Amino acid sequence: MDFYSVFILFITGVLAGFLNVNAGGGSALALPVLLFMGLDGATANGTNRIAILIQNISAVFAYRQEKIRGFYIGLKLASITLPGAIAGAIFAVNINDLWFKRILAFIMIGIVFSIIKPKSVKTEFVNDVGNIPLKAYLFLFAIGFYGGFIQMGVGFLIMAVLYAQLHLTLVKVNMYKVTIILFYTIPALIIFIVTKNIDWILGFVLALGNAFGGWIGVKLAIKKGDKLIRAILIIAITVMALKLLLTF
Numbered sequence: 668m669d670f671y672s673v674f675i676l677f678i679t680g681v682l683a684g685f686l687n688v689n690a691g692g693g694s695a696l697a698l699p700v701l702l703f704m705g706l707d708g709a710t711a712n713g714t715n716r717i718a719i720l721i722q723n724i725s726a727v728f729a730y731r732q733e734k735i736r737g738f739y740i741g742l743k744l745a746s747i748t749l750p751g752a753i754a755g756a757i758f759a760v761n762i763n764d765l766w767f768k769r770i771l772a773f774i775m776i777g778i779v780f781s782i783i784k785p786k787s788v789k790t791e792f793v794n795d796v797g798n799i800p801l802k803a804y805l806f807l808f809a810i811g812f813y814g815g816f817i818q819m820g821v822g823f824l825i826m827a828v829l830y831a832q833l834h835l836t837l838v839k840v841n842m843y844k845v846t847i848i849l850f851y852t853i854p855a856l857i858i859f860i861v862t863k864n865i866d867w868i869l870g871f872v873l874a875l876g877n878a879f880g881g882w883i884g885v886k887l888a889i890k891k892g893d894k895l896i897r898a899i900l901i902i903a904i905t906v907m908a909l910k911l912l913l914t915f
Contacts, residue, residue: 672704673872675700676700676701676704676869676872676873676876677872677873677875677876678876679696679697679700679873679876680697680718680722680872680873680874680875680876680877680878680879680880681876681877681879681880681883682696682876682880683696683697683718683722683873683876683877683880684718684722684725684726684876684877684878684879684880684881684882684883684884685880685881685883685884686880686884686899687719687722687723687822687848687877687880687881687884688722688723688726688841688844688845688880688881688884688885688888689841689884689887689888689899690822690823690826690899691820691821691822691823691824691825691826692819692820692822692823693822693877693880694715694719694817694818694819694820695819695820697715697718697873697877698711698712698715698819701714701715701866701869701873704869706866706869709759709859709862709864710864710865710866712759712817712818712859712864713759713856713859713860713862713864713865714864714865714866714869714870714873715818715870715873716818716852716855716856716859716865716870717856717865717867717870717871717873717874718870718873718874718876718877719818719848719852719877720849720852720853720856720874721874721875721877721878722874722877722878722880722881723845723846723848723849723852723881724849724878725877725878725879725881725882726845726849726881726882726884726885727845727846727849729881729882729885729886730842730845730885730889733885733886733889735838735839735842735889737839737842737843737846738846740843741842741843741845741846741847741850742846742850744799744807744829744843744846744847745846745847745849745850745851746850747799747804747807747808747811748807748808748810748811748814748847748850748851749811749850749851749854750808750811751807751808751809751810751811751812751813751814751815751851752811752812752814752815752851752852752854752855753815753854753855753858754812754815755811755812755813755814755815755816755817755855756815756816756854756855756858756859757815757858758812758815758816759815759816759817759858759859799832799833800832802832803828803829803832803833806824806828806832807825807828807847810824810825810828811851814848814851814852814855815851815854815855815858818855821848822844822848825840825843825844825847825848826840826841826844829843829844838888838889841885841888845881845885
């Protein structure tokens with residue numbers, strides 16, 4: 668792998684990490700680049716998980732540095748996604764299903780409208796998992812399956828569930844999101860390792876970029892608050908949804 672390839676992959680990681688911690692869809696950048704570098708779909712999928720894991724470790728520590736707490740609540744939420752993530756990783760194949768792309772595109776457009784629409788109630792989540800609505804449990808399990816399966820765009824879905832079902836601010840939503848993804852990525856990554864669907868060199872180059880981009884993303888999000896996250900989220904979801912729709 669030459670210097671140019673390393674540089675392109677690192678920059679891709681920075682952009683993907685920044686997008687992932689503030690909205691989602693970073694894997695829509697990373698996966699095509701990994702495929703372009705010669706990896707098959709399963710190996711690109713698995714290699715991307717190294718970057719996702721490192722990125723979210725970096726993001727969790729960045730939130731802790733900024734005194735944004737809630738790690739244990741995030742861990743409890745993550746535990747709901749774990750069974751689905753394991754099943755999804757075992758089932759992992761490339762994402763070429765036309766109808767699935769159509770559904771995902773329209774879901775993302777719906778998320779944009781749900782975020783734009785003002786909410787009359789803003790409450791903070793408390794240390795009681797029992798407060799999670801039953802619908803949120805089901806959604807989180809399904810999100811775990813999708814995240815274990817392909818990962819791409821899962822951040823949008825997590826944010827939609829936490830924002831709509833638990834009425835959190837977007838900064839809090841992001842903090843819980845990176846914790847959830849961090850923990851369900853571990854068993855998913857192990858499955859890709861065991862099945863030998865990892866390119867370690869490309870994975871660690873991408874991971875360095877993701878970690879740096881994720882760290883920058885957290886710092887900016889905390890300084891700028893919900894307005895920055897809302898703007899990034901709307902742009903990222905719209906672009907990704909249009910990309911999916913234009914493939915039909």
